[in-house]
Amino acid sequence: MDFKSRWKELQETKKKFLQDNLDPRSCFYVDSYVAESWIRSQAMGVSPYANSIKERLDAAQIVKVLADNCQLMDITISLFSQIKLKELAIASQHALYLFDKNGIVLIHEGDLLAISNQGNSLRGVVWNEKTMGTCAHTLSMQLKRPIHLLGPEHYCVAFDRSNTSAAPILDEDGELLATLVLSQHLNDRYFEEHFIDFSSHALGIVTAMAAAIETKIRLKDSYEKLKTVNHHLKTAHHMLATTLAVIDEGIITIDAKGDIIHLNTEGRRILGLDQKQTININISKYLSKQSRVIDLIADGENTDIEENFYIDGKEQTYLVNIRIVYSDDLHEVDGAVLKLQSTEKMNAMVTSRSGATASFSFASLIGESKEFKKAIAQAQRFANTPENILINGESGTGKELFAQAIHNKYRPEGPFIAVNCAALPRELIESELFGYEGGSFTGADRSGRPGKIELAHGGTLFLDEIGDMPLELQAVLLRVLEDKQVMRIGGRRNKKVDFRLVSATNKELYQMVQDKLFREDLYFRLSVLTINLPPLRQRGNDVEILSEYFIEKYCRKVGWAVPAISPAAWKRMRGYNWPGNVRQLEHAVVYAVNAAQNEMIEPEDLPAMIISCPAKITVRGKIEEVYTLEVIEKLVIVNALHKTKSNISKTADLLGIGKSTLYRKIKDYDINMEEDF
Numbered sequence: 001m002d003f004k005s006r007w008k009e010l011q012e013t014k015k016k017f018l019q020d021n022l023d024p025r026s027c028f029y030v031d032s033y034v035a036e037s038w039i040r041s042q043a044m045g046v047s048p049y050a051n052s053i054k055e056r057l058d059a060a061q062i063v064k065v066l067a068d069n070c071q072l073m074d075i076t077i078s079l080f081s082q083i084k085l086k087e088l089a090i091a092s093q094h095a096l097y098l099f100d101k102n103g104i105v106l107i108h109e110g111d112l113l114a115i116s117n118q119g120n121s122l123r124g125v126v127w128n129e130k131t132m133g134t135c136a137h138t139l140s141m142q143l144k145r146p147i148h149l150l151g152p153e154h155y156c157v158a159f160d161r162s163n164t165s166a167a168p169i170l171d172e173d174g175e176l177l178a179t180l181v182l183s184q185h186l187n188d189r190y191f192e193e194h195f196i197d198f199s200s201h202a203l204g205i206v207t208a209m210a211a212a213i214e215t216k217i218r219l220k221d222s223y224e225k226l227k228t229v230n231h232h233l234k235t236a237h238h239m240l241a242t243t244l245a246v247i248d249e250g251i252i253t254i255d256a257k258g259d260i261i262h263l264n265t266e267g268r269r270i271l272g273l274d275q276k277q278t279i280n281i282n283i284s285k286y287l288s289k290q291s292r293v294i295d296l297i298a299d300g301e302n303t304d305i306e307e308n309f310y311i312d313g314k315e316q317t318y319l320v321n322i323r324i325v326y327s328d329d330l331h332e333v334d335g336a337v338l339k340l341q342s343t344e345k346m347n348a349m350v351t352s353r354s355g356a357t358a359s360f361s362f363a364s365l366i367g368e369s370k371e372f373k374k375a376i377a378q379a380q381r382f383a384n385t386p387e388n389i390l391i392n393g394e395s396g397t398g399k400e401l402f403a404q405a406i407h408n409k410y411r412p413e414g415p416f417i418a419v420n421c422a423a424l425p426r427e428l429i430e431s432e433l434f435g436y437e438g439g440s441f442t443g444a445d446r447s448g449r450p451g452k453i454e455l456a457h458g459g460t461l462f463l464d465e466i467g468d469m470p471l472e473l474q475a476v477l478l479r480v481l482e483d484k485q486v487m488r489i490g491g492r493r494n495k496k497v498d499f500r501l502v503s504a505t506n507k508e509l510y511q512m513v514q515d516k517l518f519r520e521d522l523y524f525r526l527s528v529l530t531i532n533l534p535p536l537r538q539r540g541n542d543v544e545i546l547s548e549y550f551i552e553k554y555c556r557k558v559g560w561a562v563p564a565i566s567p568a569a570w571k572r573m574r575g576y577n578w579p580g581n582v583r584q585l586e587h588a589v590v591y592a593v594n595a596a597q598n599e600m601i602e603p604e605d606l607p608a609m610i611i612s613c614p615a616k617i618t619v620r621g622k623i624e625e626v627y628t629l630e631v632i633e634k635l636v637i638v639n640a641l642h643k644t645k646s647n648i649s650k651t652a653d654l655l656g657i658g659k660s661t662l663y664r665k666i667k668d669y670d671i672n673m674e675e676d677f
C-alpha cells in the first residue's frame with residue numbers, strides 16, 4: 001500500500017474510533033501500541049479537537065526544570081549548531097523539540113503549525129499523553145525506543161497532517177532523560193502535490209542525534225567523575241604529605257634496591273638534604289658497610305633495629321622501624337618504609353616521663369650556717385666545670401639535692417639520671433648501668449635496652465652510694481670514664497657517651513681503698529672535686545631555719561595554720577644529734593605538726609626518739625655496754641624494727657631515713673633480723 005493510501009486508511013479508522021467507538025485494536029492499519037494509546041487518551045478525557053496546550057509550569061518550576069536539565073540542553077544546543085540542524089529543519093519545514101522525561105518542552109526550534117500557544121513560547125508547556133493524547137514522543141517515552149507517527153496516528157486531529165519522529169535519550173542505566181522530536185507539518189499545497197515520505201530519514205536523524213547526545217552526556221559524566229576522583233586523589237595526597245610533614249620522626253620510603261623514593265620533612269633534615277633537593281640517592285650512602293638494613297628488607301620481615309647513620313661525617317644513632325612494602329601479589333618485596341627516631345630524643349622523653357628530673361637548684365637549698373654555705377659555694381664553683389664530682393656526707397644531708405643543683409647549673413637541658421648502687425642487687429647494677437643488647441640473656445627485651453649511662457648522654461649521671469658498687473663493675477665504670485664510650489652487655493659496638501658524673505657516698509671511701517674494697521684508680525677519678533656536706537648537728541642554727549621551712553611547706557600543702565614551736569621543744573631539737581640529718585628533721589616536724597594539732601608544738605609532740613634520747617631508749621636487741629654514737633644508732637634501729645614488727649618501710653619512715661639507708665645500716669651493724677626479733 002502506498003503512503004497516501006495508508007494515511008487515508010488511518011484517518012478513516014480514527015474517525016470511526018472517535019465517532020462510532022470502533023475498537024482500533026481490531027484495525028489492521030493501526031499498530032497496537034498506537035491503538036492502546038488512543039484508548040487511554042480518550043479515557044483520560046483528552047479532547048481530540050484540541051489545538052493548544054493549556055497546562056504549563058509556573059515561572060519558578062520552569063527555572064527549576066531548566067536548571068535540572070542544563071547539561072542536557074547545552075549538549076543538545078551545541079550539537080544542533082555543529083550540524084546546523086536548526087537551519088536544516090526550518091528550511092525543510094520541520095520543527096525540532098526536546099522534551100524532558102515528563103514531557104515538558106525544553107527546546108523548540110521552528111513552528112509546528114498544528115498547535116499554538118497563543119503566540120507564547122512553548123518552553124515549559126506540559127505536553128504528554130494526558131494533555132495532548134497520543135504523540136510520537138509520548139510513545140517514545142513509554143516504550144523507550146524511536147517512534148514514527150504518521151499524521152492520523154496522533155490522537156488529536158490537529159496533527160493529522162504531521163509526520164513526527166521521536167527518539168528517547170537514555171542514561172547509562174537505561175533510565176529516560178529526555179526525548180528528541182523532529183516533526184514536519186504539511187500544508188495543503190505540500191500535502192496534495194508533494195506528498196513524499198520523509199519519515200525514515202527523519203527517524204534516522206532523530207535517532208542518531210539522540211545517540212550522539214547520550215554519548216556526550218556519558219562522556220561528560222565520566223569526565224566529571226574522573227575530575228572528582230582526581231580531586232580526591234590530590235586532596236588525599238596533599239593531606240598525606242601534610243601529615244608526614246608534621247610527624248617529627250623521619251619517614252623514608254625506599255625501593256627494594258634501597259633507592260630513596262620519598263622523604264618527609266624530618267627525613268630530609270636527618271639526611272641533611274634541603275627541602276627542594278631532588279632525591280636520587282641510595283640509603284646505603286648513609287649506612288656503615290656492616291649495616292643490615294638492606295638485607296633485612298630483602299628478607300621481607302618487619303623489624304625494629306638500632307642503626308648508626310653517617311651524615312656529613314657525623315655518627316647518629318636511630319631506632320629504625322622497618323616496614324616492608326610488598327608487590328600487589330604479595331610475592332615480592334617492592335621496598336620499605338623506614339621510620340627513624342633519634343635514640344637521644346627517645347631517651348630524653350623516657351627520662352622526663354619517668355619523673356627522673358632534677359627539680360632542685362642552689363637557690364632552693366635551705367641553710368645559713370657557715371659550714372653549709374661553704375659547701376654551697378664550693379659546689380657552685382665545681383658545677384661550672386665538666387669534671388667528675390664526689391659528694392661526701394652522712395645519710396640525709398642532701399647529697400642528691402646537691403647533685404641536682406649541680407646538674408641544673410651546668411646542663412639543665414640534658415637528662416638527670418640517678419642510680420642508687422646500694423638499692424640494687426649486685427647482678428642488676430650491671431644491666432641497669434650498661435644496658436643490654438636484644439636477646440643477650442634470658443628474659444631480656446627482644447630489642448635490647450639502653451643502660452643508665454647511655455640515658456645520661458648529654459646530661460648528668462648521679463651514682464648514689466658509689467661505695468656499694470661491686471669491684472668488678474668499678475673496673476668497667478673506670479673504662480667508660482676514660483674512653484667516654486659504653487658497650488651494652490652482649491653488644492659488639494661501643495657507643496659514644498658524654499655525661500658529667502656526680503657520685504655520692506656516706507662511707508669513708510679512701511678507707512675502703514686502703515681496705516681494698518674500692519679501686520684506687522677509680523677513687524682518684526671520682527674525687528677530683530670533692531664536696532663534704534656537713535651533718536645537721538654541725539650546722540648550728542640551720543636546725544631552726546630548716547624546721548620552720550619544713551613546717552611551713554607542710555602546712556601550706558595540707559592547708560593548716562602554721563604552729564609555733566615552744567622554747568622547750570626547741571631546746572630538745574637543738575640538743576638532739578639528728579643521725580638521719582635533714583631527712584629525719586623533716587619527718588620529725590611533720591610528725592610534730594600532726595601530733596600538736598594546735599598553735600604550739602610542745603616537747604611531747606616531738607617523736608619519742610628525740611625526747612627520750614638517749615636516756616629512755618628501751619634496749620631489746622643484743623647491744624654492747626658502751627654507749628657510743630653508733631651503739632645508740634643501732635639501739636634506735638633495733639627498737640624501731642621491734643615496734644614495726646620488722647616492717648622495713650614503716651621503720652624507715654619512723655626513723656626518717658631512706659629504705660636503702662636502713663638496709664645498709666642493718667647490714668653495717670650486723671643486725672640479724674631473725675635472731676633479734
Ligand SMILES: Nc1ncnc2c1ncn2[C@@H]1O[C@H](COP(=O)(O)OP(=O)(O)OP(=O)(O)O)[C@@H](O)[C@H]1O
Nearest residue numbers: 365366394395396397398399400401582583658661
Ligand atoms: N638544704 C636542704 N634544703 C632543703 N631540703 C633539704 C636540704 N637538705 C636535705 N633536704 C631534704 O632532705 C631530704 C634528703 O636529702 P637527700 O636525699 O639529698 O639526702 P642524701 O644525702 O642523698 O641521703 P641518702 O644518703 O640517704 O640518700 C630531701 O628529700 C630534702 O627534702
